[in-house]
Amino acid sequence: METETFDAIIVGAGMAGATVAGHLAPERRVALVEAEEAAGYHATGRSAAMYILNYGPPDVRALTGFSRDFFDLPPPGFTDHPLMRRRPVVFLAPQEQRAALDRMLSDVPGLRPITIAEVADMVPALRPDYALAAAIEEDDFDIDVAALHQGFLAMLRAHRGVLALRSRAARIVRRAGSWHVDTASGAVFRATVLVNAAGAWGDEVARIADVAPLGLTPCRRTGVIIDPAPFVPADWPLVNDVGQSWYARPEARTRLMVSPADETPMDPQDVQPDELDIALAIDRMQQALAIPVRRVERSWAGLRTFTPDRSLAIGWDRTAEGFFWCVGQGGYGIQTAPAAGRLVADLIAGRDPRPASHVLEAIDPRRFTSIAN
Numbered sequence: 001m002e003t004e005t006f007d008a009i010i011v012g013a014g015m016a017g018a019t020v021a022g023h024l025a026p027e028r029r030v031a032l033v034e035a036e037e038a039a040g041y042h043a044t045g046r047s048a049a050m051y052i053l054n055y056g057p058p059d060v061r062a063l064t065g066f067s068r069d070f071f072d073l074p075p076p077g078f079t080d081h082p083l084m085r086r087r088p089v090v091f092l093a094p095q096e097q098r099a100a101l102d103r104m105l106s107d108v109p110g111l112r113p114i115t116i117a118e119v120a121d122m123v124p125a126l127r128p129d130y131a132l133a134a135a136i137e138e139d140d141f142d143i144d145v146a147a148l149h150q151g152f153l154a155m156l157r158a159h160r161g162v163l164a165l166r167s168r169a170a171r172i173v174r175r176a177g178s179w180h181v182d183t184a185s186g187a188v189f190r191a192t193v194l195v196n197a198a199g200a201w202g203d204e205v206a207r208i209a210d211v212a213p214l215g216l217t218p219c220r221r222t223g224v225i226i227d228p229a230p231f232v233p234a235d236w237p238l239v240n241d242v243g244q245s246w247y248a249r250p251e252a253r254t255r256l257m258v259s260p261a262d263e264t265p266m267d268p269q270d271v272q273p274d275e276l277d278i279a280l281a282i283d284r285m286q287q288a289l290a291i292p293v294r295r296v297e298r299s300w301a302g303l304r305t306f307t308p309d310r311s312l313a314i315g316w317d318r319t320a321e322g323f324f325w326c327v328g329q330g331g332y333g334i335q336t337a338p339a340a341g342r343l344v345a346d347l348i349a350g351r352d353p354r355p356a357s358h359v360l361e362a363i364d365p366r367r368f369t370s371i372a373n
């Protein structure tokens, strides 16, 4: 099979890879290679689709904030409907989480106290004895993940980029100043730059390329869909406890997604939900909300992949020339994606990635090389 030459090969067509591909395509010829037959089959297609500004470590909060303009005003033709819809987040504090709520209220800008009666007005299923106090973050949103992901893939195609599906990168070698990627489909790609956006498989892709792994940990998280009738939750906020041991958010107009906020370390795989986590999701939600659950309509699990310090890992590898990391998106890979993709394109083009320059040190993958070897 003939080798096709590009400026950059991106491995993994989830949100990370698609976003980088879309931002890079206008100035570089890009090949986006994806193992599965559909882009977004893994973590990207399994998220809770939320934009929560005050979530995750400081670098994540910064990139989430820098993404806001893109979500509000995407480029012309990117999508024909809004990428975000307002969905406040309510934090409930049972007795033992009261002190933690007070700390959150003093540390987190944009969070304000709200009475239990006000929460009950918004969420009539709330059990009056569950929480002693509560807080609300108003400026949060549902994200249209499919529109965002497809918009970036369309940007790639509009600039003559290639999306190669069913093309697991099986052999990756650096030869004569270029990366050569042999894929399971038989196609071979060559480029001076290789971007590792393989999500849970990030360390595996590095090993295939003979690059030291970072020590990534994929963690399973479970989602459960129920019918909360007689309640109609369409306009409810996302509700969770301060300790983040469960959350519930409306799904479509009439359903509720519930999660036990699980975080079970796993090997990279097509992860499936565990019965115990499904039961925990329902049990924890029912301690707070008086919702009868006659049956679970659907459940799924996805992998949230963390670096050892839970900040992102975006930047050039310390030793492998032309090897660029874009991994460790954890539970924030959708809400950070527009700014993270822009940042990667800037770094590859050798530009100052303003306004994100000040997070570069926190997300530099070279901070891990010494501990992962």
Ligand SMILES: Cc1cc2nc3c(=O)[nH]c(=O)nc-3n(C[C@H](O)[C@H](O)[C@H](O)COP(=O)(O)OP(=O)(O)OC[C@H]3O[C@@H](n4cnc5c(N)ncnc54)[C@H](O)[C@@H]3O)c2cc1C
Binding pocket: 011, 012, 013, 014, 015, 016, 017, 033, 034, 035, 036, 039, 040, 041, 042, 043, 044, 045, 046, 047, 048, 049, 050, 051, 167, 168, 169, 170, 197, 198, 199, 200, 201, 205, 221, 222, 223, 301, 302, 303, 304, 305, 327, 329, 330, 331, 332, 333, 334, 335, 336
């Ligand atoms: C239940 C749940 C709730 C979440 N909620 C939110 C939320 O509300 N907001 C938010 O911002 N984030 C959320 N997340 C996190 C978010 O989904 C992830 O951070 C994001 O999708 C990661 O995108 P990715 O492209 O890095 O990974 P993925 O979408 O997993 O993409 C990686 C791709 O690489 C491919 N690949 C792997 N190895 C190879 C190879 N050798 N060759 C070719 N392709 C390869 C895989 O097939 C995969 O498609 C949630 C995640 C879960 C599971």
